[in-house]
Amino acid sequence: MARSPWFLGDRVFWHAPDSDEIGYFGMPGSRQGGPVRLYWELGWLGFRSVAAYRTAAISGAITNTFFGFLRAYVFIALFQTRADVNGYSLSDTLTFAFVTQGLAAFVALWSWWTIAETVQTGQVTTDLSRPYDYQLAWLAQDYGRAVYQLGMRTVPPIVVGMIAFGITLPTDPLRWLALVPSMVLAVAISFGWRFGLNLTAFWLTDHRGIASVGLLAGFLFSGFLVPLAMWPDGLRELVTLLPFAGMVAIPIDIFLGKITGADLLAAYGLQAFWAVALLVGSRLMFNAALRKLVIQGG
Amino acid sequence: MLARLHGHGEMYLRLVAAQVSAQLQYRVSFLLQSFGQFVATFIDLVTILLIFNRFPSLAGWTLPEVMFLYGVGTLAFGFSDLLCGGFDSLSRMIKTGTFDRVLTRPAGTFIQVLASDLQIRRVGRIAQGVLALGLAISWLDVTWTPPKVLVLLLALLSGTIIFSSIWVIGAAITFWTVETSEVTNVFTYGGAELVSYPMPIYADGIRRFFTFIVPLAFVSYLPALYILDLPDPLGLPPILQVASPVVAMMFLLAARGAWELGVRHYQGTGS
Numbered sequence: 001m002a003r004s005p006w007f008l009g010d011r012v013f014w015h016a017p018d019s020d021e022i023g024y025f026g027m028p029g030s031r032q033g034g035p036v037r038l039y040w041e042l043g044w045l046g047f048r049s050v051a052a053y054r055t056a057a058i059s060g061a062i063t064n065t066f067f068g069f070l071r072a073y074v075f076i077a078l079f080q081t082r083a084d085v086n087g088y089s090l091s092d093t094l095t096f097a098f099v100t101q102g103l104a105a106f107v108a109l110w111s112w113w114t115i116a117e118t119v120q121t122g123q124v125t126t127d128l129s130r131p132y133d134y135q136l137a138w139l140a141q142d143y144g145r146a147v148y149q150l151g152m153r154t155v156p157p158i159v160v161g162m163i164a165f166g167i168t169l170p171t172d173p174l175r176w177l178a179l180v181p182s183m184v185l186a187v188a189i190s191f192g193w194r195f196g197l198n199l200t201a202f203w204l205t206d207h208r209g210i211a212s213v214g215l216l217a218g219f220l221f222s223g224f225l226v227p228l229a230m231w232p233d234g235l236r237e238l239v240t241l242l243p244f245a246g247m248v249a250i251p252i253d254i255f256l257g258k259i260t261g262a263d264l265l266a267a268y269g270l271q272a273f274w275a276v277a278l279l280v281g282s283r284l285m286f287n288a289a290l291r292k293l294v295i296q297g298g
Numbered sequence: 299m300l301a302r303l304h305g306h307g308e309m310y311l312r313l314v315a316a317q318v319s320a321q322l323q324y325r326v327s328f329l330l331q332s333f334g335q336f337v338a339t340f341i342d343l344v345t346i347l348l349i350f351n352r353f354p355s356l357a358g359w360t361l362p363e364v365m366f367l368y369g370v371g372t373l374a375f376g377f378s379d380l381l382c383g384g385f386d387s388l389s390r391m392i393k394t395g396t397f398d399r400v401l402t403r404p405a406g407t408f409i410q411v412l413a414s415d416l417q418i419r420r421v422g423r424i425a426q427g428v429l430a431l432g433l434a435i436s437w438l439d440v441t442w443t444p445p446k447v448l449v450l451l452l453a454l455l456s457g458t459i460i461f462s463s464i465w466v467i468g469a470a471i472t473f474w475t476v477e478t479s480e481v482t483n484v485f486t487y488g489g490a491e492l493v494s495y496p497m498p499i500y501a502d503g504i505r506r507f508f509t510f511i512v513p514l515a516f517v518s519y520l521p522a523l524y525i526l527d528l529p530d531p532l533g534l535p536p537i538l539q540v541a542s543p544v545v546a547m548m549f550l551l552a553a554r555g556a557w558e559l560g561v562r563h564y565q566g567t568g569s
Contacts, residue, residue, distance in 0.1 A: 055477065055480075056480060059480030059481050059483070060480065062480075062481055062484065063480065063481070063483045063484055063487075063488065066484045066488050067488060067491065069504070070488065070491050070492055070495075070500075073495075073499045073500050073501070073504075074349070074356065074495055074499060076499070077356050077357040077495075077498075077499040078349060078352075078353040078356055079353075080357075081353050081354050081355060082352075082353065085352045085353075205327070206324070206326075206327040206330060206331070208330070208331055208334055209327065209329075209330020209331050209333060209334050210330060210334075212334040212337075212338070213333065213334055213337045216334075216337050216338055216341060219341065220341050220344060225341065225344075225345045225348070226345055226348045226349055230348060230349065230351070230352045231348060231351075232348075232351050
C-alpha cells in the first residue's frame with residue numbers, strides 16, 4: 001500500500017494512481033526504476049510541453065533577435081564616445097546583446113506563472129497527490145524546458161548576431177566547459193526564485209501584482225539589459241552579490257572570458273549558494289502553503 | 299457622418315464604462331496590477347539612466363533628449379496598449395467562437411472588438427510615460443511656443459494612432475492565421491523600444507522601413523527634431539517633422555482596409 005509522501009502529511013487523501021495510467025511516472029523506488037528515472041521522465045515531460053508550442057518558440061526567437069538588433073545599434077552609437085567601460089569593449093557588448101537575448105528564455109526571465117495558474121484553477125490538488133516530490137518534480141520539468149529553450153531560443157539570436165554583427169564565440173573548449181556548471185546553476189537560481197513567486201498564489205488571489213514586481217526585480221538585477229560592468233560603482237558591487245547576477249551576468253562573463261581561473265570557483269560558489277538558498281527558502285514557503293491549503297469539494 | 303460617429307462614440311463609451319466599473323470592483327487587484335505595469339516599464343527608464351551614467355551622449359543626443367523620445371514613445375504606446383487590448387485578444391475570440399456573436403450584432407465589428415477588452419491596469423505604463431516626459435521636460439531647456447505645444451500634443455495623438463494601427467493590422471492577420479502572430483510583438487513592443495532612441499543609430503534599411511512602411515519615425519523622432527530644434531543628420535524634408543497626423547491617418551486607413559479584408563475572409567473555426 002502506498003504511503004502519502006512526507007511533505008503531504010495526512011492533509012490530503014491520496015489515492016495511488018494506477019501505474020498503467022501514468023506509466024512513465026513510475027513510483028519512487030518501484031520496479032520501473034528509481035527516483036532518478038522518475039525525474040528524468042519529468043524533465044522529458046517539461047521538454048515536450050514547451051516543444052508542443054514550436055510556433056511560439058520560433059516567433060519568440062524572432063522577437064529576441066529583433067531586440068538584439070535594437071540593443072546592438074544603441075551600443076554601437078554609445079561606444080563612439082568611448083572605447084571601453086570597465087573592461088567591456090564594443091565587441092564584448094555586442095556579444096552581450098545577442099547572448100543575453102538568447103538566455104532570456106533559457107532562464108525564463110519574463111513571465112512564468114505555470115504553477116500559480118495551477119493554484120488558481122485547482123489543478124494543484126491533483127499535482128500534490130502525485131507520488132513525487134512537488135518541488136523537485138517542477139525543477140526537473142524546468143530543466144527540460146530550459147534544454148528546449150537553449151536549442152530554440154538561445155542559439156538563433158547568437159547565430160544571427162554572428163552573421164549580422166560579426167560577434168565571435170569562444171574558441172577555447174575549456175571556456176565552453178566552464179560555462180556548463182554556471183548555466184546549470186543559473187536555471188536552479190531562476191527556478192528557486194520563480195517557484196517562490198508562484199507560491200504567493202496560495203496567499204494572494206492575484207499573483208500578478210506583487211509577484212510580477214519580484215520577477216521584474218530579478219530581470220533588472222540579473223544584468224540582462226546593461227552589463228553589470230556599466231552599472232555605477234558601489235551599486236555594481238552590491239548587485240553582483242545578489243542572486244540574480246547568477247542568472248545572466250555570471251554566465252555571460254564566463255562566456256566572454258572575463259571570469260577565469262580561480263575566479264571561476266568563486267563565481268560557481270556564489271551561484272551555488274544562491275541556488276541552495278532559494279530552493280530551500282521556497283521549499284519552506286511551500287510547506288507553509290500546504291499548511292494553509294484547504295481543498296474544497298468531496 | 300457626424301451623427302454616425304456620435305452614435306459610435308456613445309456605444310463605445312457605454313461598453314467600456316461597463317468593463318471599467320467591473321474591473322474597479324477588485325480595487326486592490328487593480329492597484330497591484332497597475333503597479334506591476336508601472337514597474338515593468340520602469341525597467342526601460344532605468345536602462346536609459348544606466349547607459350547615460352557611463353556614456354555622455356547617444357549619437358549626439360543627451361540624456362534629457364533621449365528621455366523625451368522615450369516619454370513620447372511610451373505614452374503613445376501606452377495609450378494604444380490601453381485602447382487596443384481587444385485586438386490583441388482577437389485570436390481567443392476566433393477560437394472560442396465569440397467573434398461569430400460579434401458578427402450577428404447590429405454594430406460594426408471594428409468598434410465592437412475595440413470595446414471588447416479594455417484593461418485599466420495598463421494605465422501603469424501611461425503613468426510611466428507621464429513620469430519620463432515630465433522628467434525630460436523639466437531637464438530640457440525648451441522655449442514652449444504654441445506651435446511646439448501643438449506639435450507635441452499631435453505627436454502623442456498620432457503616435458497612439460500609429461501604434462493602434464499596428465495592433466489592428468496584427469489582429470487582421472489573425473483572421474488567416476487564427477493564432478496570434480507573435481511577430482506582431484516585434485512591431486508593438488519592439489516598436490516602442492525602437493522609438494525610444496534616435497533613428498540615425500539604426501541601419502539604413504531598418505530606418506527606411508520604419509519611416510516609410512511602418513511609420514514609427516513619426517511617433518517620436520521626427521516631432522522631437524522640431525520641438526527640440528535638433529539637426530537631422532538624415533536630411534529628411536523638415537515638413538515631415540510636423541506631418542505625423544497626416545501619416546497617422548493614412549496608416550489608420552490602411553489598417554482599416556486590412557481589417558475589412560480580414561473580416562471578409564473570416565470563416566469561423568468550425569463547429
